[in-house]
Amino acid sequence: MELGTIIITGNNQPRNSGPISRSNGTRNSSTASTSNYPIAFWDLLGHSVLQRTIERLRRFGVQLISVFNNQESVATISHGEPWEKAVLDHARNGVQRILLITLGAFTEFDLDDLMRFHMENKCRVTNVSDGQEPLGITLMESKYVANPSTPLRNRLTALVSCSCNYEYSGFANRLASPADYRQLVQDALAGRCEIAPIGKEIQPGIWIGNCARIPRSVRVLGPCYVGAHTRIRPGALICPGTALERQCEIDCGTIVENSTILPSTYLGPGLHVSNCLISGSRLIHLNRNLDVELGDTGLLGWTQNPPSLRMLAALGSLLTFAGAPGMRVPTPSRAPASLDYIRGNGYLG
Amino acid sequence: MVQQIAVAVKEFPDCLNLAAGRAFLRDLESFLSQSYRPQIIFDLSGVPHMDAAGIDLLLQCVLEIANRDGTLKLAAPVPQIALVLELTQLNDIVEIFNTVEEAMASFAVYQIPQQPGQPEALPQAA
Numbered sequence: 001m002e003l004g005t006i007i008i009t010g011n012n013q014p015r016n017s018g019p020i021s022r023s024n025g026t027r028n029s030s031t032a033s034t035s036n037y038p039i040a041f042w043d044l045l046g047h048s049v050l051q052r053t054i055e056r057l058r059r060f061g062v063q064l065i066s067v068f069n070n071q072e073s074v075a076t077i078s079h080g081e082p083w084e085k086a087v088l089d090h091a092r093n094g095v096q097r098i099l100l101i102t103l104g105a106f107t108e109f110d111l112d113d114l115m116r117f118h119m120e121n122k123c124r125v126t127n128v129s130d131g132q133e134p135l136g137i138t139l140m141e142s143k144y145v146a147n148p149s150t151p152l153r154n155r156l157t158a159l160v161s162c163s164c165n166y167e168y169s170g171f172a173n174r175l176a177s178p179a180d181y182r183q184l185v186q187d188a189l190a191g192r193c194e195i196a197p198i199g200k201e202i203q204p205g206i207w208i209g210n211c212a213r214i215p216r217s218v219r220v221l222g223p224c225y226v227g228a229h230t231r232i233r234p235g236a237l238i239c240p241g242t243a244l245e246r247q248c249e250i251d252c253g254t255i256v257e258n259s260t261i262l263p264s265t266y267l268g269p270g271l272h273v274s275n276c277l278i279s280g281s282r283l284i285h286l287n288r289n290l291d292v293e294l295g296d297t298g299l300l301g302w303t304q305n306p307p308s309l310r311m312l313a314a315l316g317s318l319l320t321f322a323g324a325p326g327m328r329v330p331t332p333s334r335a336p337a338s339l340d341y342i343r344g345n346g347y348l349g
Numbered sequence: 350m351v352q353q354i355a356v357a358v359k360e361f362p363d364c365l366n367l368a369a370g371r372a373f374l375r376d377l378e379s380f381l382s383q384s385y386r387p388q389i390i391f392d393l394s395g396v397p398h399m400d401a402a403g404i405d406l407l408l409q410c411v412l413e414i415a416n417r418d419g420t421l422k423l424a425a426p427v428p429q430i431a432l433v434l435e436l437t438q439l440n441d442i443v444e445i446f447n448t449v450e451e452a453m454a455s456f457a458v459y460q461i462p463q464q465p466g467q468p469e470a471l472p473q474a475a
Contacts, residue, residue, distance in 0.1 A: 268401075272438045285432060292429045298401040299436060 004064040004095040043245040046198025060111040091142035102136035123164035189223040387419035394425035424452040
């Protein structure tokens with residue numbers, strides 16, 4: 001086989017560019033949100049960056065793709081990591097070249113062009129960079145790295161002196177922070193990159209996933225994305241630049257503006273969400289650079305469990321006279337109804 | 350010209366304590382019953398969390414004060430509370446200030462519009 005690909009994820013834990021205010025430190029394992037995972041795993045208009053990278057490699061005809069999740073950076077990985085063994089296995093099994101992708105940045109590099117560059121220049125190792133920094137993509141000849149007597153990291157370091165640099169000038173997003181992720185969502189919605197939303201484009205710039213439920217009273221303004229099995233309650237307003245990922249629930253009258261709601265998130269009634277990234281009860285406000293956990297407020301949280309699980313929880317409650325731990329059922333806020341009351345009575349002037 | 354107005358500053362209770370919330374509302378009602386067009390500031394600096402019950406309490410206070418033609422302003426919310434107020438659109442109903450002093454200043458200073466000055470003499474024709 002000519003090319004094998006190894007994708008290493010988990011090296012880009014989300015970080016904010018400035019100070020983070022975490023004013024409520026009551027998080028526990030039951031409230032672990034999608035946003036705790038590396039950004040490569042976050043849904044992005046239906047599919048994660050990892051899925052999209054694999055799909056893209058498949059389109060270039062790459063059959064052998066291995067994915068490893070490391071919590072350490074490649075620079076600090078010790079000898080004998082699984083991906084390192086995979087490199088040696090590939091080399092032993094006759095794979096001529098190995099493409100090593102440290103999945104941090106999202107790029108749309110042309111693999112055929114990279115291969116052509118690599119072979120024309122007779123490189124042992126080719127690193128891809130965008131003129132500023134490496135993009136975490138390395139193409140190497142397996143025969144030069146397949147020496148089990150010395151650690152792969154040492155061999156890669158030794159090959160740096162004779163490595164080639166492939167300058168990539170196309171679309172790239174380093175996905176180093178939630179703001180980068182939001183920028184990528186906006187770029188995808190605006191068609192500035194090749195990311196295609198998973199769903200049907202019912203109107204120009206409005207994509208709807210399978211089984212999404214949107215009543216007539218909901219206003220949806222493009223460009224935006226509504227993921228599969230997402231439910232929007234009457235009176236909600238979905239403004240441009242918004243992405244509601246799969247299995248979300250947006251309650252009555254809520255306005256979502258220029259934000260991303262990650263999967264299985266519930267937004268209470270009458271809220272106004274703007275420039276945010278929300279996963280469960282965790283909210284990242286991009287303009288204010290705030291990262292807060294609002295699990296106790298009842299304003300947002302996880303969507304309800306399936307009916308079968310709710311039935312089990314109810315039975316458990318009956319038997320134990322207490323709620324089953326870990327079954328988080330959001331409590332809708334009564335505040336918006338009160339707000340409507342105040343507005344209806346003309347207290348706003 | 351500056352006109353001073355009596356302003357009451359009240360510390361909003363921690364919303365996790367329901368009894369304190371009810372007591373706060375009772376106190377406020379008794380205060381309002383003795384006031385004419387009350388000007389009130391809620392100091393939120395001692396409120397680390399605000400849940401739906403806290404929003405409800407705040408809304409009841411807004412209603413009570415509005416029923417008496419009064420004005421309520423909020424001061425010194427921590428970032429999380431400010432975010433909750435923004436999410437629930439309460440910032441559209443009530444003015445929010447970074448400090449109690451700023452809120453006081455917003456009550457106290459009334460700019461009287463300038464009286465039109467004496468018209469300048471028209472230039473004499475040559």
